[in-house]
Amino acid sequence: MSHSVRIRPVPFCALVLVSLALGATASCGGSSNPLADKPYDATDQVDLAGAGDGRKADPSKPLEVTATGGDRITDVTATDAAGRYVKGELDADGSRWHSTGALAAGAHYTVRVSTEDADGAQGRRTIGFDTNPADRLLRVAFGPQSGTYGVGQPITAELSEPVQDPAARAVVERTLQVRSRPAVEGAWHWVDNRTLHYRPPDYWPAHATIDVSATLDGIKVGGGLYGGASKPVRLTTGDRVEAVTDAAGHYMSVRKNGQEIRSIPVTTGKPGYATRNGVKVILGRESFVRMRGTSIGIAEGSSDSYDLPVYWATRVTWSGEYVHAAPWSEGSQGADNVSHGCTGMSTGNAKWFFDNVRVGDIVKVVGSTGATMTPFDNGFGDWNMPWRQWREGSALAAGKREGTSPADTARLRPRM
Structure with missing residues (x-):
């Protein structure tokens, strides 16, 4: 519960008499409050160890401000040119302040020190310095x-x-x-x-x-x-573009913002070369690539070797997995898996896919007998790692x- 207090005015003459009785001097133009006075120059009252006066500070060492003239330090702020503060601690007796946060290398700092003398008068000193650059x-x-x-x-x-x-x-x-x-x-x-x-x-x-x-x-x-x-x-x-290939069903569904915009018959990796399952991210698009079996470890001259000109190739792994035109396998597309790991489709569908996707779009394979795409060592399989x-x-x-x-x-x- 609050109470109102009635303040009675004191006659001016009474104020003068009290001041005279105490030996004080009354003046309309002055103040007896030290906080209202202009701060004195505390240059001779404080010292910043290892910095200032053109010296560069070692950023691996803490700042240390000490009171040297009998006054006490009341406050210290240290900031870099970007306005970031350096954390620090002031001793209880006001004799010393030291930083607890690390200094930056090759930076300019401004340290502002406030002091107080025995009579309560306030002093100020501002010190600017640079730190040595890092090796x-x-x-x-x-x-x-x-x-x-x-x-x-x-x-x-x-x-x-x-x-x-x-x-x-x-x-x-x-x-x-x-x-x-x-x-x-x-x-x-x-x-x-x-x-x-x-x-x-x-x-x-x-x-x-x-x-x-x-x-x-x-x-x-x-x-x-x-x-x-x-x-x-x-x-x-x-747009959110996702190409989801069902390797067992031999079709790719291309979706834009959740809606299917094209269904494409495809062929994926045959036994021994099964296409990787999981989410892959498109790394690049190449209108023409010469693909050789030797690039994936197939010996030249073996029954599985190949050397083919390939068009409209969209890369999804660094080791050479693409979505690309495969006119030589159109009879198997939508029905069987006959590739060496890539996703093959007709030239027309490959050109459409190439023109409608960008780097960073998603290609997801499900239903394959292959291993799951690894997160980091062969492209961007990041999304195959659980969030936790x-x-x-x-x-x-x-x-x-x-x-x-x-x-x-x-x-x-x-x-x-």
Whole structure:
């Protein structure tokens, strides 16, 4: 319950008498409040160890601000040119402040120190300094290059140096930013010590905009390694195009945004050369390819050897699996599997397929006796890994399971 308090005005003469009785001086133009006075120059009262006055600081060492003239430090802020704050701690007696967060290499910093003397007067000192450049830089190259892709296209990050330590991986991963409009959840997965892939639980939304960037520049990774500059990329997705091949039924269904737009009789891999099951992502399109059996290990001169001119070839693995025109097998298309692993169709259907798909679109094979497409070593089989397993490949996986804040850095956010 609140109560109103009535304040009685005090006569001005009474205020003057009280001031005189206390030996104070009253003035309309001054103030007895130290906080209202202009701060004094505290240059002689504080010292920044190892930096300032033209000296460059070692980024591997913490900052240390000390009170040298008998005053006490009340506050310290240290920021780089991008406005990022350096974390730090102030001793209880105000004699010393030291940084607890890492400095960036090759960066400019501004340190603002506030002090207080024995009478409560406030002092200020501002110190600017640079840090030494790094001897070793970790750079990241994002892929694919900016452009429009299918909804199955993963994002890749290739590092210039291997990173194996889990703590160092977490530092790197927190700086890799992926923002999508519309926003969907996603996560990075460490393929090896130098390669990361990023994807959502399901395919990207159709007609999305995806911005990929890094804030790694100057960040201490560990072991004398610091982050370098990187080039951002912007991707957009087209329609959701999926080609689903039923190897047992010998037909491919091409779907656009969930609706079938063409059914194509096909032939896939014969016994001993069964086509891989699972989701593959289109890697490229080649209007003409010369295909040789020797490229997949078939000895020249054997009964299975071949050397053929192939048209309208859409690549789905680096080892040479395509969707392509196969006029020599039209009698088997829709009825039997006679290829060496590729998906063959008539020249007309292959040309139509070639013209209606793009890099990043999805080619899924079901009903084959072949093994499932591997996630990483022969193209983009990323979608064949269950989402739970995918997330465990993140260096921030522990934080995600516990629901801590670092997990947020691996999520897609809408652009503002």
